[in-house]
Amino acid sequence: MSRYIGIDIGGTNMVCGLTDGEGQVLRTVKIATEAPSGSKEVIRRLAEAVTGLMTHAGGQVSAVGIGLPGFVDHVQGISELAVNLGWKNVPLADELRGHIGDIPVFLDNDVRMYVYGEAVAGAGRGFSHVLGVTIGTGMNSALVADGKLYYGAGGRAGEIGHVPMEGLTYPCNCGMTGCLETAVSANGIARQGREAVARGERSLLGEWFPEDGGARLTAADVSRAYDLGDAAAAAILRRTGTLLGRGLAAAVTQLAPQVLIIGGGGAQAGERLLGPMKEELKRCVLPFYWEQLTVKTAERLEDAGVVGSALYAKGRLEAQAQQ
Amino acid sequence: MSRYIGIDIGGTNMVCGLTDGEGQVLRTVKIATEAPSGSKEVIRRLAEAVTGLMTHAGGQVSAVGIGLPGFVDHVQGISELAVNLGWKNVPLADELRGHIGDIPVFLDNDVRMYVYGEAVAGAGRGFSHVLGVTIGTGMNSALVADGKLYYGAGGRAGEIGHVPMEGLTYPCNCGMTGCLETAVSANGIARQGREAVARGERSLLGEWFPEDGGARLTAADVSRAYDLGDAAAAAILRRTGTLLGRGLAAAVTQLAPQVLIIGGGGAQAGERLLGPMKEELKRCVLPFYWEQLTVKTAERLEDAGVVGSALYAKGRLEAQAQQ
Structure with a gap:
């Protein structure tokens, strides 16, 4: 059974959630962002949390989706500008894959993820x-x-x-x-x-x-x-x-x-x-x-970001398969 | 070589154009709308003009596109409401096909056609x-x-x-x-x-x-x-x-x-x-x-409606083929 990991990166915390294909959240991990430590260190700690969820899922994770603030190149998987993280042109998808292995990682800005989650599995x-x-x-x-x-x-x-x-x-x-x-x-x-x-x-x-x-x-x-x-x-x-x-x-x-x-x-x-x-x-x-x-x-005030990111990853994966 | 017919229906005139697949207009026919004669009569005269162009094209017309004012059900091909024509729920696509034979007819409102034409073959x-x-x-x-x-x-x-x-x-x-x-x-x-x-x-x-x-x-x-x-x-x-x-x-x-x-x-x-x-x-x-x-x-002030309708018909035809 396919699982997805949705991540909501904020200035204060990062929330990672393991979901099924319908957007039900099975397990979440919340860690402090500690942005001042720099993007490499933030991504390393994020990767730890993701790896933990992947282990928990027994290798059934099909894709990872990440929502983060600011401007995102969703095609290349790059955080172009995230002022409150101090990030500029951080190749987040590639760097995360460097830690967790060859699994598809998709990103977009947090508002789109939130709304996508609500559209697919919430009030929409x-x-x-x-x-x-x-x-x-x-x-x-x-x-x-x-x-x-x-x-x-x-x-x-x-x-x-x-x-x-x-x-x-x-x-x-x-x-x-x-x-x-x-x-x-x-x-x-x-x-x-x-x-x-x-x-x-x-x-x-x-x-x-x-x-x-x-x-x-x-x-x-x-x-x-x-x-x-x-x-x-x-x-x-x-x-x-x-x-x-x-x-x-x-x-x-x-x-x-x-x-x-x-x-x-x-x-x-x-x-x-x-x-x-x-x-x-x-x-x-x-x-x-x-x-x-x-x-x-909105219906999912707590976990819309995580759900949206997970379902977004699922959607991108399916779109790729159709091409 | 595929040809298309684009039609721009206005309150005063109807312009029918024969185009190639790149939006070049090969021949146009302009006839008075005479809306007060009623939709059946308007469509009968429109069909005459279309048939003339089809004959001219030697049977190579692949589809007909029509732009008209007001609200249009572009899926069913129905003019839902065109105040200046006095039309309400006129099944324009079906009625036109009744005159010209079994050729795909697509319609939409004239502004969308105009903009589509500009987007594909004009300033856009x-x-x-x-x-x-x-x-x-x-x-x-x-x-x-x-x-x-x-x-x-x-x-x-x-x-x-x-x-x-x-x-x-x-x-x-x-x-x-x-x-x-x-x-x-x-x-x-x-x-x-x-x-x-x-x-x-x-x-x-x-x-x-x-x-x-x-x-x-x-x-x-x-x-x-x-x-x-x-x-x-x-x-x-x-x-x-x-x-x-x-x-x-x-x-x-x-x-x-x-x-x-x-x-x-x-x-x-x-x-x-x-x-x-x-x-x-x-x-x-x-x-x-x-x-x-x-x-x-806009680049095509004169014929953007006709070109847009023709290219729109081509686009809808290609989209159907892909499904």
Whole structure:
């Protein structure tokens, strides 16, 4: 019976999972990334974990899939740029194979893996065109059409967080101003909470974070205040959801997805965010787009990265076999 | 040697062209659509023209492709809704085959055909990801990725003209308000010209159309005034181009095209429109999207519909053979 290994590399931890061909996770290993030790050392320790899972699987592992942040050359298996790992042009697939032997290793960026996992074995199961949006530290998207990831030229498609929005004036890390993710992200929600505190708005947020002007305030605090009936928190989540809906209107119109999946930490805001998002999206797209669209939160919040990477490896392996 | 017939059905005329397999047009026939005579009669006359071309080709026609306005079920070959033809659920492929014999007939909407033709045998030749935008009476788009049209769920992808834009308040025919195409279209440009006249702005447009408040003013008049140094006309085309750039920023980010082709009658405004469009687009997308993007006007302004339909038929035929 074929097994797959899916790996989710983050700035803090690396999670390796052994799965079956349907995306059921049989065993996971989580190790610290310790990126400052350098890519060779990170890959050596990753290889140890992978070898352990391969031994456990009794030699039945058919392929390894890896999702990692930043820009990835998914054809050559190279991490082109992963800022929070300090990696540039690291030939990850080849180096890992050097440790674990001649087994196919496929990689892609973590958002695509996440959305692919949701499309194949999560909230997108049974839908032909899946648009997945992750709202975390930043905001990203990926499209799976008829079971295939869409890449665009240079594999660059989907940086939906970096579109300037009318009325937003926050500086973005990317160098532009007013990008969607400056408001629609965990950081963006926290930023708006801190602004409310700094403006001296009457709010639980100001009561909770009096001394430091709210510097430690997080997106989760805004949701917590919302649940206690706080008007300032409600206004922040309404504004953020409305911006998200407006930002997604162009994507929904351009791509005509059958299902829109909202994932990442931001999905934890749930209907507080998705309520106003859906209202605005419905207002901003032609009726037939809305009528054929299902909006869902991601199903596999914990292991979507691992499952996605494993199923992605399976998919790439099958595509190779067909050629 | 294989020949193909490409047909472009419009509200006024139907153009049928005989092509070779590379999209070279060997002979065209243009007949009035006369939509009020009803779909059966329109199809009967279309069949006459097709039969004439087939005879001319000496029985070497391998397939027929048809582009027509509105919603098309490209799998079943049905015109689901073509408002300006008065058609609803017309089984065009089957009915045409009833007249011309058992030859494959494929259809799709005219914008997809147009963009497909440009992608395969026009301005998009040699580019992997082609985003085509037609600016005519309205505004539309289609994507050809690695030689394949993107459809989206229900074949609905690409109605990019119907996304409400911040700051636009014109009512749209679709029922929404402030859609991109209310400004970015031949009608939209003319509308802005008429507004300038109605506001009594000092402009050649007001001199040319004094009596009727500019009701007969067209987009071409605005371009003509622009070329004579008219400030009001320049402002209109700058505003329209800027809106176009902003509207396309989300599409370019979502799709990462290698080439953006602007076609339709609006392409005749050329740099007057594309200058400000490119400026705004560059401002609103991450640098790597801009750096990998080529912006061009459509090459085949006259026969792109016919060529696209013919090459589309060839492509569908080859795809069937591979299955």
